[in-house]
Amino acid sequence: MARVEPVVGEPAAVADLGDERALLVADVHAGIEIGLRYERGVDLDPRDGERRDRIHRLLGETDADRLVVLGDLAHRIAAPEGDERAELTALIESVTERVPMTLVEGNHDAGVAEAFADDLDVVGPAGGILGGASADGDGDESGGVGIVHGHTWPAPEVVAADVVCLGHEHPQVRLSDAVGGSRVERAWLRGPADASVFADHASAEGDEHPAVGAREAAARDPPELVVFPAFNERSGGTWINVDGQSFLSPFLPEGLASGDAYLLDGTRLGAFRRV
Template structure:
């Protein structure tokens, strides 16, 4: 789906997941697992749903096996409730993290629902902060810089930029070949000729508008190459709702969307290209 000069990010057909070839490492990327969502819905809305914790864990482990991944990267919101994990939610997280890390290392890019998760599982996870980081640049993995721009030109450093998307990104993510994010839970509402409709999870991707992607629009002048592509991941958890990207009046969640994606295409999980998400 998205390819930079030295790395690639390709969806797993039929799944809300992608694989990234980072040169020295093959990573499976997912976003918005929302472990414990049934517990959260019970407290938040009084909604009783059977837990799909086992199914979510098995799907992740199966995807790791099918893709032969060396690492799992969660693009934020591994957990659901915006609080330190406890009770049934913590039990689900413990079981899920143990099942994954018995196989491969696991990286969490902190999301707005991950308060306390990084601290609670510090011994088990590699953590990238809320402003994002770059994987695979020079064969390494780490957080982005401090967010300051000295006004000079920047050379493309390569790699895959990763962030959740609920806060403004560090400008250094513009050095990546491609940037991957979650948070938005993009969906498309599709109607048939007799008035029926359905909602499906979707991918969004297109070239970033650097001036809209970072808070300081002056940093746009420091990008001296074609900007990276942005890939907005569908939510891994099908119960977590989302933004209907092709319906007028829907507010985007990320502070830089939709402006940072001026010409983005939408794709269904099965790979069907729907074209510009604004015109679906």
């Protein structure tokens, strides 16, 4: 079975695919400082160099053969230009000189996918599969690792994977102390998918779903959903333990049957619905 393990202390994970080891991150939002300056008049010190260095450090520490960005590599939705394009070019060129780079197209990435099509392996918004169909020592075949951004429903073959990794949500928690102080920290959400949610959607769309299209198939071992924290600490997100906050993904939170929340350092906070 395919495995996805978070890198302790980092908003990143490693997928061991047998013949390849992939470093996965989500929501890099390169150019966020440029976007905030134009959109809101907020002038922040640029951290593009720090983000680039952090990715390279993680590639080295994890001995990864590939970088996979689970959508929203860029911040601004329009086609990149000017300083933002320069930042993206520097990031993509520095990574691809070292390892191949895969981008799952997020809601911010249409212009990026087109502008850098020759430099990136681009996966469409419905997602794709890393690895899979390789027999393990017992002769069983792995369904691989499904990758999707999360702003659209994943393709049927993605939900048929062993593990489905997504971004888009930027989950975070507000933690309070005994004297009334509070802080916000990024978090992971992880747990079994509710296969019936995806089956109902497939049925409503009139699609034949090979893994969960039939009602009785919902009883099989569901794939594990792993919702990634945003790589960019300035990009905000969904406070999963604050009243009145709604999820962004069309299949969350219902599609995550009984998941837990974890801090970047690995601390388990318990069921995400009750944090």
